[in-house]
Amino acid sequence: MTASRLSGGPVAAAPGTGNATGDGTGNATGDGPRHGTGDGTRHGTGEGPATLVDRPEAGRQRARLKLESSVLGIGAVVAPPLVLVSFLFVGFIARDPARLLTVALEAAVPLAVGLATASLLASEPALELQLATPGGFRPAALRRAGLLFGWAALLSLVTVLIGRAAGTFDSWPGPADPLRDLLMWLSPLSLFAAWGCVLGIALRSRGAAAALLTGFWIAGLALKDWFLAHDFARAWFPFMVTFSPDDPSLLANRLTVLALAAIGLAVAVVWLGRGEWLLGSEDR
Amino acid sequence: MESIARLGAAPRIRTGGLLPALTSVRASAAYEFRMQARRRSLWLVMGLLGAYMVYVLSESHVAPGDTAAGQTASWTWLLQVLMPIAFGVLLADRFPRDRKLRVDELLETAPAPMESRLLGKYLGSCAATMLPILATFGIGLAYLIASGEDPAAVVGTAIPAFLLIDLPGLLFVGAFSVCCPLVVPVAVYQFLFVGYWFWGNLMPPEIMPTLRDTWLAPIGWQAGRGIFNLFPDTPGPAATAADAAISISILLLFAAAALVAAWLVLRFERARG
Numbered sequence: 001m002t003a004s005r006l007s008g009g010p011v012a013a014a015p016g017t018g019n020a021t022g023d024g025t026g027n028a029t030g031d032g033p034r035h036g037t038g039d040g041t042r043h044g045t046g047e048g049p050a051t052l053v054d055r056p057e058a059g060r061q062r063a064r065l066k067l068e069s070s071v072l073g074i075g076a077v078v079a080p081p082l083v084l085v086s087f088l089f090v091g092f093i094a095r096d097p098a099r100l101l102t103v104a105l106e107a108a109v110p111l112a113v114g115l116a117t118a119s120l121l122a123s124e125p126a127l128e129l130q131l132a133t134p135g136g137f138r139p140a141a142l143r144r145a146g147l148l149f150g151w152a153a154l155l156s157l158v159t160v161l162i163g164r165a166a167g168t169f170d171s172w173p174g175p176a177d178p179l180r181d182l183l184m185w186l187s188p189l190s191l192f193a194a195w196g197c198v199l200g201i202a203l204r205s206r207g208a209a210a211a212l213l214t215g216f217w218i219a220g221l222a223l224k225d226w227f228l229a230h231d232f233a234r235a236w237f238p239f240m241v242t243f244s245p246d247d248p249s250l251l252a253n254r255l256t257v258l259a260l261a262a263i264g265l266a267v268a269v270v271w272l273g274r275g276e277w278l279l280g281s282e283d284r
Numbered sequence: 285m286e287s288i289a290r291l292g293a294a295p296r297i298r299t300g301g302l303l304p305a306l307t308s309v310r311a312s313a314a315y316e317f318r319m320q321a322r323r324r325s326l327w328l329v330m331g332l333l334g335a336y337m338v339y340v341l342s343e344s345h346v347a348p349g350d351t352a353a354g355q356t357a358s359w360t361w362l363l364q365v366l367m368p369i370a371f372g373v374l375l376a377d378r379f380p381r382d383r384k385l386r387v388d389e390l391l392e393t394a395p396a397p398m399e400s401r402l403l404g405k406y407l408g409s410c411a412a413t414m415l416p417i418l419a420t421f422g423i424g425l426a427y428l429i430a431s432g433e434d435p436a437a438v439v440g441t442a443i444p445a446f447l448l449i450d451l452p453g454l455l456f457v458g459a460f461s462v463c464c465p466l467v468v469p470v471a472v473y474q475f476l477f478v479g480y481w482f483w484g485n486l487m488p489p490e491i492m493p494t495l496r497d498t499w500l501a502p503i504g505w506q507a508g509r510g511i512f513n514l515f516p517d518t519p520g521p522a523a524t525a526a527d528a529a530i531s532i533s534i535l536l537l538f539a540a541a542a543l544v545a546a547w548l549v550l551r552f553e554r555a556r557g
Contacts, residue, residue: 075472094492112475119471206470207377208325211370214478215333218369222486226340 068143076116080152083108084159098172099242101163105156105185106242111217113152114192117145118209121200121268124278131275138272141197145268149193156185174245183254188238191257192217194264201271201278236260308396312404313411316378320412327416329370334420337366341424352428352437357512359424360445364504367417368457369481373474375461378409380470398554399547406543410458417454421446441512448511448528452535453502459539463546489520497521499531500538506531 069077084104091100121141124130130137160181163169174180192213199209220227220239227237228244237243240253247253271277320326341359350358382388391401425442429435457477464473484495485503495501497520508514510528 073469075469079472079475090492096491099491108479111478115471115475203325203328205323205325207374208323208329210376210471210474211325211329211373212332214373214474215329215366215370218478218482218486219336219366221482222365223340226344 065143065147068140069147072116072120072144072148076120076148077151079112079116080109080155083112084155097168098170101159101168102172102184102242102245105159106188107217107221107239109152109156109185110188110192110238111214113148113189114196114213114217115210116148117193117196118200118213119206120144120148121197121272122204122206122209127278131278136273136275137278138269141272142269145193145197149189152189152193153186156189157182160185172245174241174250180241180250180254183251183258184241187254187257187261190261191238191264194261194268197268198264198271201268204278305397305400308400309404309407312396312401313408314404316405316408317412318408320374320378320409321415323374326374326413329374330367330413330416330420333366333370334416334423337363337420338423338427342427352433353441354512354514355428355433356425356438356441357445357449357508357514359428360421360442360449361504361508361512361514363417363421363424364450364453365486367420368454368502369478371413371417371454372457372461372477372481374413375409375458376465376470376473376477378405378462378465380465392554398550402543402547402550406459406462409462410455413458414454417450418446421450445512448507448532449504452507452532453504456502456535456539459542463542463549466546466549497523499527499534501531502535 084101087100087104087108088097091097094100124137124141127137130140160169164176164181169176169181196209196213199212200206203209203212220237224237224239224243227233234240234249235253236256237253238257240247240250244250341362379388382391392398394401396404421442425438428438461473461477464477468476483492485501485505487494487496489497496503496505499506506523507528509516509518510523510525510531
């Protein structure tokens with residue numbers, strides 16, 4: 001199933017006549033005639049929609065992104081907007097939309113994205129096929145994680161802009177600074193997305209990665225006083241805007257969190273190159 | 285096959301009657317226990333969280349100035365803040381894993397009835413996932429004794445405190461975590477579960493309506509306050525021993541209801557083919 005997704009349509013090499021050859025993009029191409037595998041309309045070599053290999057580079061990139069987004073699944077795409085709408089709804093009921101929207105942007109959406117990236121990287125059903133391509137699993141994994149991150153970032157940015165324009169955040173302590181508004185969601189979102197990737201790769205278990213990520217998330221919220229009372233923990237506490245919005249060291253905290261996210265991303269990129277490690281998944 | 289053989293021989297199962305049903309529950313629970321207990325990630329994740337909890341205990345003393353019994357009960361409750369998250373998340377992939385590895389169809393051909401396998405899976409995997417929690421609990425108790433608390437009071441309080449504060453909540457979380465992924469994708473369940481845990485157990489009612497002060501909270505708030513008199517200065521309605529008993533009963537009832545619902549779902553799926 002995943003192989004057909006990667007090739008842009010249900011394409012299979014005829015047994016005994018076709019060779020599976022990687023081109024660095026995760027495409028399975030055959031020398032032999034291509035046969036449709038289910039719809040009964042793609043027999044022969046020149047019919048049906050072109051595969052990624054047949055397309056020009058720009059079209060290939062677009063098609064590749066489209067295919068990767070379909071691999072993400074509807075849950076991963078729907079989760080961030082659903083979280084934002086739910087928190088806003090509860091915020092209006094509780095008559096405190098500024099607090100709830102801040103929690104949604106700083107804590108809930110990052111957790112959703114972190115869980116999704118961990119799950120995506122810990123369990124790839126066509127991993128052997130991905131590893132057989134020259135780039136390995138790394139390009140596809142980073143594209144998928146990037147799509148998830150980009151989608152959540154876009155939604156968060158739009159929400160903050162609308163919230164600020166509508167005056168929703170005016171009741172929340174702290175200055176109305178565009179940089180602060182940006183780093184409020186960008187830092188924790190980057191942190192959870194990057195370390196979700198690292199945990200997914202390192203633990204090779206969707207459940208274990210999710211347990212650690214959610215454990216840290218709950219610890220940050222439930223034991224916030226402990227984090228805020230210790231300088232070493234306060235420096236990278238990801239929920240600073242929610243619990244200490246007018247803290248003088250807020251900018252330093254946001255930049256530290258962003259730096260930790262960059263470290264996590266670098267670790268993930270390097271680790272994704274270790275194919276033999278990825279093959280030992282507990283979920284497989 | 286080799287990995288199945290490594291799990292050891294199962295008891296012989298005869299179908300029909302109560303005793304054979306219990307034997308199949310025991311056999312199923314034993315396999316599930318061994319499979320879950322041998323997961324490296326279980327010990328790694330729970331070990332890290334447990335180490336953090338022990339560090340918090342050693343640094344802040346959850347109930348400074350309290351008696352040895354009070355400190356023990358506080359430590360028992362503190363465990364319930366964080367550990368059930370990992371407990372639930374690590375149990376959530378039990379049924380999806382069977383499906384992914386395609387052993388669910390193989391198990392359908394086994395002589396053990398479906399309800400016995402469901403109960404065995406629940407009991408076995410919950411018991412195994414509880415092992416690191418018990419280990420963390422024990423380390424915390426050892427720390428309390430080492431820091432000068434009366435050993436008799438610590439041990440004497442620890443067992444009833446765990447049974448009344450932690451265990452009902454863990455059984456509740458375990459039942460939902462094993463059963464819900466039958467109808468909800470694992471990642472979605474994990475996200476909703478964590479959100480529910482924070483909102484329903486840790487969110488102060490002053491911020492928004494929450495389940496924290498109700499009988500439905502599996503964090504052990506009612507038992508802790510009603511029986512062990514924990515956190516008497518915390519604002520909110522006071523809990524009595526009767527509240528604690530009702531809360532424990534409701535949690536166990538909900539756990540049983542989740543298992544019955546899962547049995548119905550499995551039966552429906554089998555009938556549908």
